[in-house]
Amino acid sequence: xxxxxxxxxxxxxxxxxxxxxxxxxxxxxxxxxxxxxxxxxxxxxxxxxxxxxxxxxxxxxxxxxxxxxxxxxxxxxxxxxxxxxxxxxxxxxxxxxxxxxxxxxxxxxxxxxxxxxxxxxxxxxxxxxxxxxxxxxxxxxxxxxxxxxxxxxxxxxxxxxxxxxxxxxxxxxxxxxxxxxxxxxxxxxxxxxxxxxxxxxxxxxxxxxxxxxxxxxxxxxxxxxxxxxxxxxxxxxxxxxxxxxxxxxxxxxxxxxxxxxxxxxxxxxxxxxxxxxxxxxxxxxxx
Ligand SMILES: [Zn+2]
Numbered sequence: 001x002x003x004x005x006x007x008x009x010x011x012x013x014x015x016x017x018x019x020x021x022x023x024x025x026x027x028x029x030x031x032x033x034x035x036x037x038x039x040x041x042x043x044x045x046x047x048x049x050x051x052x053x054x055x056x057x058x059x060x061x062x063x064x065x066x067x068x069x070x071x072x073x074x075x076x077x078x079x080x081x082x083x084x085x086x087x088x089x090x091x092x093x094x095x096x097x098x099x100x101x102x103x104x105x106x107x108x109x110x111x112x113x114x115x116x117x118x119x120x121x122x123x124x125x126x127x128x129x130x131x132x133x134x135x136x137x138x139x140x141x142x143x144x145x146x147x148x149x150x151x152x153x154x155x156x157x158x159x160x161x162x163x164x165x166x167x168x169x170x171x172x173x174x175x176x177x178x179x180x181x182x183x184x185x186x187x188x189x190x191x192x193x194x195x196x197x198x199x200x201x202x203x204x205x206x207x208x209x210x211x212x213x214x215x216x217x218x219x220x221x222x223x224x225x226x227x228x229x230x231x232x233x234x235x236x237x238x239x240x241x242x243x244x245x246x247x248x249x250x251x252x253x254x255x256x257x258x259x260x261x262x263x264x265x266x267x268x269x270x271x272x273x274x275x276x277x278x279x280x281x282x283x284x285x286x287x
Contacts, residue, residue: 002067002100005131006167007233008043009203012226014200016219017282018206022049022274023084026056027065028263029238032270033087036170037077039081040275042283044077045101047084047229048094059083063281066135077287080131084229088117096128103133103170111136111157115164122165133227135162137172150174152185152191159198168227171195173220178232185195187216189223196224203227210236214280217222221282231276234270241269 007017011022012019024030024046037044048062066081082101083094091102101140104116104121118134125132136152150253153171172189173195195204203226210232217228245265250256278284 001070002063002081002098002228003078004129004167005101006034006084008045008080009168011200011286012043012283013201013203013224014169015282015286017286018046018221018226018228019043019283020209020225020277020281021045021047021082021084021205021273022234022277023052023229024056025052025235026071028235029265029270030069031073032267033041033071033274034073034075034079035276036271036274037079037287038073038075039181040278040284041077042251042278042285042287043079043131044278044283045055045080045082045227047082048099049084049229050086050090053090059099062194063098072115082131082133084231085135089149091121094155095124095128099130100134101167103135104262105135105170106174107135107138111139111160115160116168118161118164125167126165131167133168133170133205134164134166135170136161139172139175139177141172150176152188152197155191155198155251156195162199162202166202168203168205169199170207175205175206175208175212177208178210180208182285187212187220189219190222192220192225197268199224205229209233209277217280228277230273233277234273237269237273240267241265 022033080101084250085105091104136158151172173191191275204224205227207229208226208227209230
């Protein structure tokens with residue numbers, strides 16, 4: 001059964017570790033992430049962007065697939081199904097379809113409008129027992145087709161949104177979606193500390209987890225980050241493993257063209273990436 005992310009993140013914040021959000025794209029992705037979480041006895045959050053939602057034929061298809069897989073694979077660790085960077089309308093659709101967690105990304109609105117829309121969603125998600133993530137200060141890199149450079153959120157605005165009663169808060173601290181440029185100055189721990197001081201027990205979310213050095217990740221967790229989003233890294237691992245299989249001509253040997261064989265190295269690569277992240281985040285054994 002799907003659960004809200006509230007309890008797992010509260011425990012993570014108290015226990016000074018982070019729960020990974022791994023974005024899914026299809027059945028193979030979902031299976032690889034769920035099996036790894038179960039094997040490592042770790043809580044897990046499955047992230048779905050609006051684009052991935054469309055690709056997978058709508059939110060209801062995803063809810064059906066994930067619920068079926070939890071039952072079919074005998075998954076007993078806490079699993080949250082979460083909308084990543086949702087619009088207001090997208091969040092509504094996911095709530096209706098049976099997601100257990102949603103993000104409303106109002107970071108591109110003026111703060112007053114972000115507050116107004118977030119307030120409505122706080123009320124609805126609280127009634128339904130669904131967790132809600134809000135965002136202040138756009139995360140850099142490519143987010144919904146807009147390229148940013150990694151801005152830092154205003155700690156006072158973070159407190160305003162946190163006080164509305166959201167479950168967790170994403171705040172820009174110089175992090176970027178996708179690959180980090182060679183001249184990236186690193187995370188702004190000064191900003192993170194200022195935000196942490198303002199929001200107290202509220203779990204903070206670090207987006208753009210791909211390519212942030214391990215030491216910076218650990219420091220961020222120490223300063224109140226309890227959820228870390230990983231997306232690009234699984235994509236890169238899957239693509240590399242699949243390329244190697246094809247380049248080695250294995251799809252031409254025997255029944256190597258069978259999709260179950262062709263996609264297997266990619267699935268194993270996602271599993272290895274998820275395992276590495278769960279170990280780094282400290283969520284192993286915390287289910
Ligand atoms: Zn993000």
